[in-house]
Amino acid sequence: MSGEPYRTGDCIGSKDIFGFPTTIRSTADIEERTPMPESGLKAFQTVRDTAPEHTYRGAVVGCGRMGSTIDDEHVGQPHYPWPWAHAPAMIEARGIDLVAAADEDPAKLADFRRRWGCAALYTDYREMVEKEAIDVVCLTTRPEPRAEITVGLAERGVKAIFATKPMCRTLAEADAMIESCARHGVILAMACHLNWYGYYTTAHRLIAEGAIGPLKSMVCHSPSTLSNIQSHTLALLRLFSGARAQWVVGLIDTDEQAASEGDVPGSGIVVYENGIRTILNSRSETQPYAWSLEFIGETGRIVSRNAHAQFELWTPHPETGAPTQTHLPGPWHPRSSMIDAIEGVCRSIEAGRETTCPGEFGREALEIAIALRESHRRGNVRVDLPLEDRNLRMG
Numbered sequence: 001m002s003g004e005p006y007r008t009g010d011c012i013g014s015k016d017i018f019g020f021p022t023t024i025r026s027t028a029d030i031e032e033r034t035p036m037p038e039s040g041l042k043a044f045q046t047v048r049d050t051a052p053e054h055t056y057r058g059a060v061v062g063c064g065r066m067g068s069t070i071d072d073e074h075v076g077q078p079h080y081p082w083p084w085a086h087a088p089a090m091i092e093a094r095g096i097d098l099v100a101a102a103d104e105d106p107a108k109l110a111d112f113r114r115r116w117g118c119a120a121l122y123t124d125y126r127e128m129v130e131k132e133a134i135d136v137v138c139l140t141t142r143p144e145p146r147a148e149i150t151v152g153l154a155e156r157g158v159k160a161i162f163a164t165k166p167m168c169r170t171l172a173e174a175d176a177m178i179e180s181c182a183r184h185g186v187i188l189a190m191a192c193h194l195n196w197y198g199y200y201t202t203a204h205r206l207i208a209e210g211a212i213g214p215l216k217s218m219v220c221h222s223p224s225t226l227s228n229i230q231s232h233t234l235a236l237l238r239l240f241s242g243a244r245a246q247w248v249v250g251l252i253d254t255d256e257q258a259a260s261e262g263d264v265p266g267s268g269i270v271v272y273e274n275g276i277r278t279i280l281n282s283r284s285e286t287q288p289y290a291w292s293l294e295f296i297g298e299t300g301r302i303v304s305r306n307a308h309a310q311f312e313l314w315t316p317h318p319e320t321g322a323p324t325q326t327h328l329p330g331p332w333h334p335r336s337s338m339i340d341a342i343e344g345v346c347r348s349i350e351a352g353r354e355t356t357c358p359g360e361f362g363r364e365a366l367e368i369a370i371a372l373r374e375s376h377r378r379g380n381v382r383v384d385l386p387l388e389d390r391n392l393r394m395g
Contacts, residue, residue: 047333052095052346056159059134060087061125061149062141063103063112066164066191080308081336086138086162086191087116089338095346100132125149129156136345138191139163143395147173150188151180159349160187162342165231166263167362171370172390174363181359188359189345192235195357196341198331199311203295203302204240206328212315213298215240217277221284222291226369227263227394230280233293234270234365235357240295243274245364247384250372253282258376263395268372280372302328370394 060067070085083089090098100120101112109121122128129137137158139149147168153161161181167174167190181188194200207215218240220233238245250268252258257265270278284290289307300315300323311328341357348354367385370392375383 050333050343052343053350054095054346056096056135056346056349057099057133058090058096058136058138058342059100059102059128059132060090060098060112060138060140061102061128061153062139062164063087063101063105063108064140067101067103067138067140068108068112068115081334083336084338086140086164086338086342087112087118089336089342090138091116092336093339093342093346095343096136100128100134102128126152126156129153129158135159135349136342137161138342140191143168147177150177154180154184154186154188157184158186160189160345160354162189162191162345163359163362164191165235165362165365166227166369166395167231167359167366169395170391170393171363171367171387174359174366175390178359178363187345187348187354189341189348189354190231190235190357190359190362190365191338191341192232192357192361192365193337193341194232194236194308195239195337195361196344197308197337198334198340199304199308199328200236202329202331203304203311206302206313207240207295207297211297211313212295212300212302215276215295215297217279217296219279219281219294219296220292221281223265223282223284223286224291225263225265226372227366229291230369231362231365233280233291234368235361236293237270237278238361238364239356241272241274241276241278243272243276245270245368245385246273247271247382248368248371248375249380249382250375251380252373252376255376258373261393261395263369264373266369266372266376268375270368366394 066086068085068087071083087098090096098116098118101118102122102125103109104123112118113121120132135158137153139146139161141149143166146163150161150163178188218237222230222233224230248268248270250266252264252266265282267282268280291307293304295302303312313326313328314323317324344356367387371383371385371387375381
């Protein structure tokens, strides 16, 4: 439901409150689908209240893996709610329509049209924005041109940019992206979509309600590289910490990796301004789905295992005080976090600000990754943030 009133007397194709196509033919249909006040159907209201108020014109810039095809890699692997790719997520999301796409590669555009039925295709994103009056752009190019494109989109008046990770390659580029979007009044959100995943939303709420006591530390076990996959981790931990990172100590897996400018795995400690600490351990299992996270409080902990497939809540037994494990309550309305993220970006337009994963979280993730490497280079010493040299890069 996108905020427009129902019309009667003709067939109107639209999305219902759950994002599915619906057709209203008569007032009888309206009366049949509208819950009576005394029915107590609060589920209807709960779902409707999470939808954006308006419908926005959306586009994808970068029609490759993250923009269009990544879900091909996960057919038959129901480990995580589909879709991950931005195009199908935008199609399924409420409050937005996929109306156009841009890529420099005509072959990718042709494949995009075959998959998603999108006919407004461009090799120049600037022309696309001007001709199609685009509101929201999913920016899924390679990291190298992302800063320049972000600035160009902001200058052309889009309402929001949803950029995949890593944000860019250098801190100076990240600064320019944030500054340009702020200057032009454009929402800049990072597609670290775990920040919107229902289980983590539940975990964040339970911690705020005191289920494990005050949050003291967070631990991540993952062999993944710091700038790419660990951007998801660092953006999520920034959300949970509720404060900016203050300093780090890093230990990259090898001296050779630390000497390079590439995206490398690494371990370390991150300390936030409010005293919460994070421990990153890259010397973990290298098997698929080895990614795990722990949120440790004064009286308990929440654990995410097997790349976000298994969630545990550990709290003291009410009689013995012994640690007791229960399954973390699942989201009431489980969906792909990419769908929830795109709807969240649309709601951020209406709220006037992005809080779940703003551009600042993406910049901090990149800055932490670079600072961990710099710490290793300097003899594993403490490195304070923000870094002075904004030309430092990773990847």
